[in-house]
Amino acid sequence: MSLVFPNEMAANSTNTALARGAYWFGLVFLAATFVSIALIADARSAPGVAALLAPLALIAAAGTVAVTPLATRTVVIVAVALLTLAGNTLYTGILLPRLDGAAPSDMVLLTLPKIAIVMTGVVIGRFRSGVASIVVAYVIAEAPVVVFYLVRADAPSLGVALTAFTAVLLLVRVMLIVTRKRSRASQPAMSRAGEAERAATLSLRRERDCSARVQDAVLDELAAVGASTPGLLGAPARERILSSLQLATVPAAGAPALDFDGGLQVAELRGDVAAALTGARELGLAVSVNGDVGPLELLDADVSRALGLAVAHCLGNVHRHSGTRDVEVSVLTTESEVCVMVIDSGVGFTESKIGADHGGGLRTAVRAPLDAVGGRVQV
Amino acid sequence: MSARLGSHTAQQLDPLGGITARYFAIGAAVCAIAFSIGMSVSTFDQVDSPALEIVALLLMVGAGAHYVRATSPFRAPFRRVDHVLVYTFGVGAVVLSAAAQWGSNLVVRDDWAPIALAILTFTLGSWRPGWEILLCAGIASLLVAAIAISQAGTFSADVPYPVFGIITAAPLLASAAAASAFSNSLVRTLLSWRTVATAEATMVVAGPPAPLPGDHPQPRHLDYLDAQVVPFLTGLSLQEALSDVEVDQARRFADELQRLIAEDSAQSWLSQLEPTAYDPLKLAGLMDADERGFVSALVDHLRTGTAYSREGLTVTLDMGERWPSCVVVVPCLPGAKARVQLAPYIAVARTVFQAVDWQMVGGQLEICLTFDVFRQPKN
Numbered sequence: 227m228s229l230v231f232p233n234e235m236a237a238n239s240t241n242t243a244l245a246r247g248a249y250w251f252g253l254v255f256l257a258a259t260f261v262s263i264a265l266i267a268d269a270r271s272a273p274g275v276a277a278l279l280a281p282l283a284l285i286a287a288a289g290t291v292a293v294t295p296l297a298t299r300t301v302v303i304v305a306v307a308l309l310t311l312a313g314n315t316l317y318t319g320i321l322l323p324r325l326d327g328a329a330p331s332d333m334v335l336l337t338l339p340k341i342a343i344v345m346t347g348v349v350i351g352r353f354r355s356g357v358a359s360i361v362v363a364y365v366i367a368e369a370p371v372v373v374f375y376l377v378r379a380d381a382p383s384l385g386v387a388l389t390a391f392t393a394v395l396l397l398v399r400v401m402l403i404v405t406r407k408r409s410r411a412s413q414p415a416m417s418r419a420g421e422a423e424r425a426a427t428l429s430l431r432r433e434r435d436c437s438a439r440v441q442d443a444v445l446d447e448l449a450a451v452g453a454s455t456p457g458l459l460g461a462p463a464r465e466r467i468l469s470s471l472q473l474a475t476v477p478a479a480g481a482p483a484l485d486f487d488g489g490l491q492v493a494e495l496r497g498d499v500a501a502a503l504t505g506a507r508e509l510g511l512a513v514s515v516n517g518d519v520g521p522l523e524l525l526d527a528d529v530s531r532a533l534g535l536a537v538a539h540c541l542g543n544v545h546r547h548s549g550t551r552d553v554e555v556s557v558l559t560t561e562s563e564v565c566v567m568v569i570d571s572g573v574g575f576t577e578s579k580i581g582a583d584h585g586g587g588l589r590t591a592v593r594a595p596l597d598a599v600g601g602r603v604q605v
Numbered sequence: 606m607s608a609r610l611g612s613h614t615a616q617q618l619d620p621l622g623g624i625t626a627r628y629f630a631i632g633a634a635v636c637a638i639a640f641s642i643g644m645s646v647s648t649f650d651q652v653d654s655p656a657l658e659i660v661a662l663l664l665m666v667g668a669g670a671h672y673v674r675a676t677s678p679f680r681a682p683f684r685r686v687d688h689v690l691v692y693t694f695g696v697g698a699v700v701l702s703a704a705a706q707w708g709s710n711l712v713v714r715d716d717w718a719p720i721a722l723a724i725l726t727f728t729l730g731s732w733r734p735g736w737e738i739l740l741c742a743g744i745a746s747l748l749v750a751a752i753a754i755s756q757a758g759t760f761s762a763d764v765p766y767p768v769f770g771i772i773t774a775a776p777l778l779a780s781a782a783a784a785s786a787f788s789n790s791l792v793r794t795l796l797s798w799r800t801v802a803t804a805e806a807t808m809v810v811a812g813p814p815a816p817l818p819g820d821h822p823q824p825r826h827l828d829y830l831d832a833q834v835v836p837f838l839t840g841l842s843l844q845e846a847l848s849d850v851e852v853d854q855a856r857r858f859a860d861e862l863q864r865l866i867a868e869d870s871a872q873s874w875l876s877q878l879e880p881t882a883y884d885p886l887k888l889a890g891l892m893d894a895d896e897r898g899f900v901s902a903l904v905d906h907l908r909t910g911t912a913y914s915r916e917g918l919t920v921t922l923d924m925g926e927r928w929p930s931c932v933v934v935v936p937c938l939p940g941a942k943a944r945v946q947l948a949p950y951i952a953v954a955r956t957v958f959q960a961v962d963w964q965m966v967g968g969q970l971e972i973c974l975t976f977d978v979f980r981q982p983k984n
Contacts (some may be wrong), residue, residue: 230953231619231795240622243790247730247783254782258775262768267766334772394636399629409624412949416902423898433824437866440830445859447838452856456849459841467842471835590866598889 230413230420236406241352248349250294252342256286259338263321284313285339286345293351305351308600310343311366315571318370328336333385340367340388348395356399364392434598438535442505442542445587449546474534496571497523499566503555506541510549510551513541517557521564522605533566536603540568548572612792615731615788617682618795620952626731630676633728636671637721641665641698642938651712657705660786661698665721667693672725676732678952679944679963683732692741696748703752711761716773717916719749723776728788738788742781746774826865876921879904882920889922896976897959900931903950903972907933912941913970928959930975937970947972 231239260282267278288309296302317339325333347363348356367383447470450463499522508514523535537555544553550572558565593603616623641662645652652658668691674680675687698716703710710716722745729738751769757766837858841851875882875889878901882889892900904920907913917936922929937943944966951972954961959977963970 230621231798235794235798236619236622239791239794242728242794243787246790247785247787251783251784254779255775258771258779262764262771265765265768265771338775339921391675398632399630401632405628406625409628409949410621412902412906413621416899416950418951419902419905420895420898423894423901427894427897430785437826437869440826440866444830444834444838446836448855448862450857451841451847452859454847454852456847456852459845459847464842464844467838470906473841494731496973500876506708512747522788543943594890 231417232417233410236410240402240406241356244432245293245349245352248345249289252289252349253286255338255342255345256282256289259335259342261462263335278317279533281315281317281320282339283314285343288313288439289342289346290348292346297350298353298582303354306346306350307362307366307408310346310363311369314339314343315365315370318374322371323375324455336371337387340385342369344388344392344395351399357396360392360399363421364388380519384584409500431598434590434595435531437492438539442538445543446470446546497525498530499537502534502538502541504555505538506545509542509545511541511545512552513555514553515555515557518559519557521559522557525564529599529601532599533564533603535595536592537566537568539587543572543587544568545574547575611734611736613792613796614682615791615795617956618792618799620681620730620928620956621949622791623676623681623683623731624678624949624952626728627676627678630727630732630811631673633724634673637667637724638666640724641717641721643713644720645702648706648712648715648717651706651709653707653709654705657701659717661705662700664694664698664701665718668692668698668722668725678948678955679984681952681955685733685737687739688729688733688741690746692722695725696745698722699745699749699752703756707756708759710756710759716753718732719773720776722749723780726777726780726784730784730791732947733788734786734792735787735789738781738785742777742784746777746781749777787975793981824865824869826862826869827861829865834862850923875900875920879918879920881918882922884922886922886924886929888924888931891929892931892976896931896959896974899950899954900974903933906946906950907935910943910946912938912943912946914938917969925975928977930973933972933974935970937965937968939968943970 260279263278264267274378288306291302291309293308297306321335325335344360344363344367346455347360347366349360350363351357367388371385450466454463497517503513503515522530522533541553541555544550548570550570552570554567554569556567556569558567588603588605596603616626645658645662649655649658669686671694672691675683675691695718699722701718702718706716726738726742737980743862750773753769753773754766757769761767762769837851837854841847876885889897899922904918907918908915914936916933919934921932921934923932924930947970951961951963954972954974958974960973960975962973962975
């Protein structure tokens with residue numbers, strides 16, 4: 227997963243979110259207007275409330291169409307604009323003669339729908355030029371009022387609240403483009419670093435697997451050849467060399483299911499730990515298994531692989547260094563942990579006292595893989 | 606609303622988007638405070654208690670100041686308690702400004718406190734979940750409406766009392782609806798992106814091995830294995846005799862391979878990133894891919910950024926009291942805007958690491974990134 231949200235998606239997602247927010251803002255204002263008008267008309271016994279419902283509903287419907295994916299089409303945008311203009315003209319024409327011009331409070335009932343109309347411009351702006359859409363919406367909101375006053379030969383005046391609100395929206399629109407560019411300048415570098423690290427993690431995992439197999443297979447083989455007497459190299463020895471080469475160079479596949487006889491093993495053991503036990507038996511070790519081995523099958527692939535590598539290396543060390551053939555593998559499980567113990571009665575060692583060259587196996591094949599999957603190792 | 610949607614915020618999912626949004630939080634705070642002071646001065650003739658009015662203004666200033674402070678990327682994330690504090694101050698301003706004009710308030714539409722709170726609410730969408738914004742604003746709106754209705758006897762407009770409540774509460778409700786819709790839309794988009802990105806990353810892990818990145822060198826022991834050991838053992842597997850030269854060669858290959866394995870295991874990802882890095886406990890291996898990717902991006906930024914001196918850069922991994930931490934120290938160039946350039950990285954770091962602390966002392970920047978080896982869910 228990338229560290230940060232890509233820049234190329236940020237603009238679109240923000241615009242969509244802004245459009246949805248603007249739609250609900252306008253809808254609440256339209257609802258507030260309608261309820262207020264209904265209450266006033268009821269109190270003043272003024273007829274014609276129903277006449278105001280229709281234009282308000284028309285403005286709300288136009289806004290609803292604007293927020294849907296239909297509004298990507300120019301013909302739909304034009305239809306929305308015309309519907310909104312028609313609704314606003316109707317609303318203004320019905321309401322203005324009924325308002326008391328001396329009571330500025332009444333003009334609130336005009337301002338709220340006009341703000342809702344400008345918000346429809348913000349909604350449309352996510353598909354078209356945001357600035358132009360807001361300006362056109364402002365004109366649609368104010369034009370009917372201005373025309374009404376001109377027809378009455380009164381001096382028209384633009385709504386201060388609406389004009390200020392629209393100016394702020396335009397400023398927000400412009401600021402969004404400028405600030406987003408500045409704030410997100412570091413995103414490409416962070417994303418590249420995250421992707422490079424994920425690729426490196428995959429490579430590291432493969433390298434660890436390979437290193438562990440090198441430890442167990444190839445070093446064993448080189449040691450065997452180095453300890454041999456010069457002379458004939460029999461077929462079994464050559465097959466063993468080939469088998470070690472295959473282990474070291476081919477990615478580990480899932481191990482086959484195996485049956486174990488003897489000991490307290492009652493379940494069929496599968497997977498990476500089973501493969502390690504099989505390998506140990508082929509080396510000539512007498513492996514007895516006890517405990518609750520069932521949960522070993524429930525481990526996820528990474529943990530199972532790391533555990534298998536670690537057990538294989540521990541059994542290899544028993545074979546190489548302990549001086550004994552008998553080894554016990556005990557599995558203990560709790561609700562949250564699986565513990566695998568490799569126990570032998572050989573010569574023993576102290577990890578801190580072995581040199582770096584000889585302790586590399588414990589680091590690379592036991593501690594490192596288990597650390598990587600959140601495990602712990604105790605020697 | 607789904608539980609997943611209800612617990613996430615846009616800032617947490619897209620920290621760089623939070624930096625963009627902060628410009629608008631600052632703008633909203635400035636507008637709210639300027640509007641409050643301007644309207645308070647212009648309607649001072651309606652104020653009976655100047656002391657209460659001044660305290661109300663101070664509370665609104667406090668709301669704006671805390672809002673700006675809490676949205677800083679250096680203090681991310683904006684928490685619920687910060688949201689509640691902003692609203693507590695804002696509602697306090699509403700109550701006290703109403704009390705300051707009790708009995709002498711003639712016009713409801715020039716009451717500044719509810720509109721100032723609405724201005725702040727409008728920009729909350731990036732910081733808190735949608736349901737929380739609606740809940741806080743819904744409770745505040747009821748209070749605002751109740752205060753307006755209870756003052757209705759003094760208003761000059763002749764409309765039913767509930768209309769005053771609706772007109773006063775509408776801006777706050779509309780802003781909350783807008784911010785909530787914005788938050789839900791953005792969080793939904795970000796969660797979808799994360800789901801897709803995570804699925805793609807999982808497919809990469811499960812699929813065939815990805816090609817190694819160009820700048821990721823293979824460990825030297827694997828190169829030695831491929832170049833020397835595998836050809837040697839392959840040759841042996843085809844022979845029927847073993848010479849004393851080959852026996853000797855096998856011993857030398859084993860010694861050299863063990864030496865290279867030990868050296869490669871001592872190399873950590875961190876020492877490759879920054880040769881002077883100090884990681885005595887090999888803690889770099891406990892970091893996950895996102896944490897390593899971030900440290901890579903941060904070190905690269907500090908090396909190439911215009912505000913920092915590359916020569917003094919140090920990276921240290923060590924155990925803290927409870928958790929391991931990565932401490933990056935770099936000298937800052939005098940007069941350079943180190944804090945501004947650092948902001949996006951601190952914002953992202955807070956979503957990647959368990960804890961992030963930073964300080965600038967004596968011209969030196971120190972960043973402490975604490976990582977959680979047990980992978981607890983991040984804030």
